[in-house]
Amino acid sequence: MYYKRKTRPFSTALFLITATYVLFFWLPSTSYYRRLPKPISRKDTTVRKDAIRLNKVTEHYPVTEFIPLPTSPASIPHIQYDFPPESNSERKSRLKKQRAIKEAFMHSWNGYKEYAWLRDEVKPRTGGYQDTFNGWGATLVDSLDALIIMGLDDELELALEALEEIDFTTTASKQVPVFEIIIRYMGGFIAAHDLTNGKHPVLLKKAVELGEMIFNAFDTHNRMPQMRWEWMKSAKGEEIKPSPRSSLAEIGSLTMEFTRLTQLTGDPKYYDAVQRIMNELEIGQDKTRLPGMWPTWINTDKMGFDDSEFTIGGCADSAYEYFPKAHILLGAQTDQYRRMYEKAIETFNENLLFRAMTKDEDQHILFAANIIAMRGNAKTFQYSPDHLKCFMGGTVAIGAKVFNRPEDMYVAKGLTDGCVWAYDVMPTGIMPEVFKVSPCRHHDDCPWDEEQWYEDVLSRSIDNEEIRERAADQIEAHRLPPGVTDIRDASYNLRPEALESVFIMYRITGDKTLLDTAWRMFQNIDKATRSNFGHSSINDVRESKPKQNDKMESFWLAETLKYLYLIFSEPDHISLDDYVLSTEAHPFKRANASHT
Template structure:
């Protein structure tokens, strides 16, 4: 009797276990219900008092009497993307394996952010902490919205959308607002997610407008040029703000896409007007610089003077040039303004800044861009210093070659892209250093390897005897210089140019990071040419980056690409998810997924829907 009562509960329990196993592991399942995802613990700063300074309604000191309207009409833009042939089943399977590996890396870092930095700007991936680098409004959260959509992570997107109401753009504990970075990360993230979901989630456009209303006040100066490192509390107190006498070109010239798209979506002309006034000034000044066609790195935006003698397409200048063909596309070619500005810029760029590097592979067209660091009359002092930020230019030149019908520029685009791939491949970690020097070729069309010339460039002296040769060999060994590289000015990945600004202003720079620019050009070049060797390069680069930067909670900055086991610097910028991994994912996606003929990507890799012929 007793033994029978004991057997019955055991049999029942066994039946329930089997039934549960069949239910959860054998029966077909749809996507995991959103209710099963654990809501992340908010790390949002709760110390901001209700009586904190808030930027609500501000009376404009310099109101606009008449807004510049969006241009009307329609012009056909040439097709950008390659006509890809159908892939074989084996090719598809191999591609999807690589795409899924990128997605796994994204989720690994995203989950670390959710667990330890939710609602804050950045994750500390080594220790599990967080930083507020961009005013504490949740930069990684907002910057990653469109990546979640692109990768089909619907449940994660829902969690992110539910958190957006907590973001209050009217106040921050930060003393300044970096206008450029806030616009490209936050506004770009909202707009791209809105475009990709075709307006399905009203909160996205609403938050973009909230941010636009707030940051529009940074343009309320005597000449309507923005105060790019905006002392927002002065505006909140109805005190006057002034444009800077030393503003970087990138901060001035890289606001157009986000503000233009916001006007297209809302019909409010003030956003387009704000950036168009800036670009009108740049257009006027383009022919008045010391190198007509290019703008100096630094501009006096208070008096609109362009007399600085430093020129580059790298740090502090880069995206101003990137946005010329992209704004042309976003406006549906309804104005010729950006074509004119681009063609002037590219002509001066090709003539003055592009150079070929001497490498052991004489058949490889490795191109980089120089800096002009000083000018005296027509005499220019060049610095043959590639840096990772310049790697965007291959993709930009390729887009310009297509949309402006400049096929002769495509070889330059290929060479610039290949230069950055070469710089990755020659380093021990397989990762390109931030800033380095190379031996320039004396002739671009014929450049045989010259060991003695390389050594001479390493010590900046002609090799005249054995002692000088030994000096060069010792320096090569000490600095870990691969053939062709003459110096490594900075052996790490760095932050964006806003961090370089902080270095210049405050004298310190502590964080170094993985950059997306080379992968950006690989993505664009692959979509334009269909060259599958670019996918091979991207996969090689991804594996090396993932290996070097993966930490306990995410992916971290590293201190030296010359060391096979570099030090992790405990910083994960939002663009790791928003750009680097997004470009990699798209490289291994179907070519029509975020087609360049349907979308134009911002400098933060946010896809904005290209307008139809009607202009909307």
């Protein structure tokens, strides 16, 4: 008896030591409640104080009269579904999934804080850092509104303190990618400002600093911006020129950020800058080889639209996305964006939209083709879906609501379902970057035809058994699921576009099966991409254990995980009737306009 009593203090002490070890050493690595101490700045110290800086720059082509914001009030239909109250079990399940997504966010955020604070990106596998967007802290700024949305107040406080260290007047980079800087940095500042109702003056201050700096990229003979801006020329007082080859996405996707900056500051020059671009695009819309849409590449020096490539994928995507969204942001106070969107969507539906052949004949799986339009109306179709096109389901759904086009909801659902199908048929449960599929011969009648699939794999007819075996060998060698004819790029780069459309479709339709879809997608992505210090892009979605590429772009936190978190939030959290989300998923407050 005495022996047992004597060992009890020792047992208790051992338990306390073990518990302390678990609490302070093991739990922090698995729980998002861990808060690292104030992070060490990894800011580039190679930029000297006497480096070239953009201060007051003499304009070569100043604007004498600015285009004002439109002021005619109008109404916009409600966008969001009228969700009924959820049950206790539904709420419990939803919050559990939301916490898992928040933990994934904090895992990546902590890796950035510890190894790449004030740099652009963390290397999630090795713990290094890299600067891909001028070294101004892209991940930090891009993630500001996500911190607010997820209620991470302590993390926001650290981020706000660090903003004063960002100096937009200089960079070690020779060029400034205007589009990427505006959507990531300016969008991040403005959304965080809107979400906190202007509580933190530093946010709008930094947005204006960036706006003043990058406005110089518009100082060209026709006021079209130099998209790969040679900023040192501007700093030295030299003239810059628009590019003879600018992508449609870059030139056409600045409207929301610059319009909102004018709305917030009252300075008309930002809205003027992007409105001039929109006017030029509208003039050229019917002069292309595929009237109603614009080619992927535009000569912005001469405003030429004669390129032959048409797509809604990479290098074109967000230009189309911004038509309904800019219409919403402006409170429907101009009809220009409606006109441009309706012409574009009708051309898209007639030319690029196609149904893919799958074994499940009841599935209406829709994708967008690419077109090479030659002179004389000759067209070449490329039935090549890619992840960047997956935004289109959500965009068409928003356009269907705000422009009263209910017939387009069928297209929106089909495009969203197509991207979900592309996730589900891959071994990892993740969609590849670029692939090809067998198109249906007839949109409404599309039975599974294995012979057609084999022919599409080889791009030739199956004349004999030897050729058939060759097709089967290629399918096996390239690990092609039924209906997929080629995988051009098997990587997954942490992209958000498919989840973006799932989020928007859920908020618009209230379809609860999309919650299961989103959760399945998250689990598969988290499993394949989770790395030591964040989440990494992967090289091949066909591998059961794909190689990680040690790359984590800022949109993983700013978009992908934010969309997932919002899917499992209460529907009025960032309601689509109160906010409009930019192409980088930054929520901007909508203008005060009536709803119908």
